[in-house]
Amino acid sequence: MIEVPVALSTTNWAGNYTYWARTLHRPQSLEQLQEVVSAGARVKVLGSRHSFTGIVDSAELVSLEAMTSPDSVVVAPDRRTVTVDAGLTYGEVAAALQPHGLALHNLASLPHISVAGAVATATHGSGVGNGNLATAVAALELVTSAGEVVRAARGDADFDGMVVGLGALGAVTRVTLDVEPAFEVRQQVFDHLPWTALFEHFDEVVSCGYSVSLFTLFGGDVDMVWVKSRTDAAAPPEGELFGAVAADGERHPIPGIDPSPTTPQLGSAGPWSDRLPHFRMGFTPSNGDEIQSEYLLPRAHAVPALEALRALADRIRPLLQTCEIRTVAADRLWLSTAHEQDSVALHFTWVQAQSAVEELLVDLEAALLPLGARPHWGKVFLADAGTLAPRYPRHADFADLVQRLDPRRAFGNAWLERHVLGG
Structure with a gap:
């Protein structure tokens, strides 16, 4: 496993936020990722850094770059879904789908963003009939703060709470997305x-x-x-x-x-x-x-x-x-x-x-x-958890899901406490 000073990635994409993390881990396998998150007191996964706040900041950051490859894209036999490394960008996923004649239902304005980051924050695209990018998720895999690998699929009891997870539930490693014929x-x-x-x-x-x-x-x-x-x-x-x-x-x-x-x-x-x-x-x-x-x-x-x-x-x-x-x-x-x-x-x-x-x-x-x-x-916004929680009918269920999957709040941080979870 590789650990480097976080100074190599001190700011987000736009340069308006500087991460205060001390260490950046670069695990090269699922097993190494399990070791990192189970040992870390506070840890977050760093994606394409396109967020504009401290949503992904922590004492320790993890890059999944060494665990991410376009070669890992797997098209299901029925050609209705594709499973990808969560760290891939949408541009990379699109290029991998091209030889198969397949497409996603929509894309955001930027193809540079990672699948996991876009899904976790409900990043969207546009269209009166188009759900956001997270609605294309059919299944996902994540590593909890206990180092356990959890897999969930559409229809499972907690699935609708796990998809837009804000990085609060674990380190998402693989995502299965709905696809359709290219257009x-x-x-x-x-x-x-x-x-x-x-x-x-x-x-x-x-x-x-x-x-x-x-x-x-x-x-x-x-x-x-x-x-x-x-x-x-x-x-x-x-x-x-x-x-x-x-x-x-x-x-x-x-x-x-x-x-x-x-x-x-x-x-x-x-x-x-x-x-x-x-x-x-x-x-x-x-x-x-x-x-x-x-x-x-x-x-x-x-x-x-x-x-x-x-x-x-x-x-x-x-x-x-x-x-x-x-x-x-x-x-x-x-x-x-x-x-x-x-x-x-x-x-x-x-x-x-x-x-x-x-x-x-x-x-x-x-x-x-x-x-x-x-x-x-x-x-960037100002509203706090007390203001926002009533706007989400399942907010209490999400808070309970966080407690069950991350009881020691290893994936928590000040931003989540202020804007999402409160307390």
């Missing part, structure tokens, strides 16, 4: 959607493609609507969309930035994995120099939420790089931000100004929390 997607961007058109036709706008994202700086209109349409479904809109006009060139979600890192647009058909994300592998995703926050609300509250944000526009704009509006279908996973409610996701890409962003979030959350907002677990 192609066309991506078209529309510029300058009037606010009045969005408010009058919100459901129609977000339903006009398989996956739809809107980007705005809260100015005079919605800057862009990105429509991703499957070629085996209804034809995508052309030319005009409720007053928005088809873009005359490729766009970056952040206005004014070179679109080279983005996936192909202008209506050209291509593989699902090359169109569903906003960004391509091999490039710095998004802007890189940023902080992110996100809140998911009942979809029925989308227009009131956007009106509340427009009222704060003068305070939001100086810190905002872009705000993305997406939809996520309801699910049954206990700590999913879309648990039992079709949701609208309001995602903020901020400039690197942590204290100013947190000061703004006081008023932003005061506007959104009364509308039922649930913060994305992997991004």
Whole structure:
């Protein structure tokens, strides 16, 4: 087993959070991982480091990189599921599925994120009929703080609580995902959607493609609507969309930035994995120099939420790089931000100004929390466990599951106590 000073991985992906861990373990086998977690007083698994907070920080960190390989991808004989190392990125999974002619149902805006990290935080993608990435999990394997290997599958008593586990239950090592036959997607961007058109036709706008994202700086209109349409479904809109006009060139979600890192647009058909994300592998995703926050609300509250944000526009704009509006279908996973409610996701890409962003979030959350907002677990927010627990009907069951799988709280940390578990 390899142990290295944590200085080799001192910050998260965006550089806004510095880990305080003393040691970074790199186990090369399941047995070595069992030894590490059973011996550690406090330990967390470090994935692609795309979280923006201390959700994965601990006295000791574990990298599963040496236990992760695209060669480990196993397609089930019935071609309905695939089992992968949890540390693989979605880009790597997509590449491994390509020779088999298979696809995942959806992808997040970045293919750079790890499967385990995305699933554990209910990271999503978009589409009124699409559940978040965690809903594709059919089974998983994790190592508990006692060093035991636990396997659970859809239908098991605790499974719906284990999937979006926030890293609080154990070290997830293998994940089985639902797959379907590969499909192609066309991506078209529309510029300058009037606010009045969005408010009058919100459901129609977000339903006009398989996956739809809107980007705005809260100015005079919605800057862009990105429509991703499957070629085996209804034809995508052309030319005009409720007053928005088809873009005359490729766009970056952040206005004014070179679109080279983005996936192909202008209506050209291509593989699902090359169109569903906003960004391509091999490039710095998004802007890189940023902080992110996100809140998911009942979809029925989308227009009131956007009106509340427009009222704060003068305070939001100086810190905002872009705000993305997406939809996520309801699910049954206990700590999913879309648990039992079709949701609208309001995602903020901020400039690197942590204290100013947190000061703004006081008023932003005061506007959104009364509308039922649930913060994305992997991004910057302020709400504490006392505020958030009532928003999750199975919260008490999750706390009980944590106690059963990790009674000594080896996978706990200050962030989990403050924002999830309390006490």
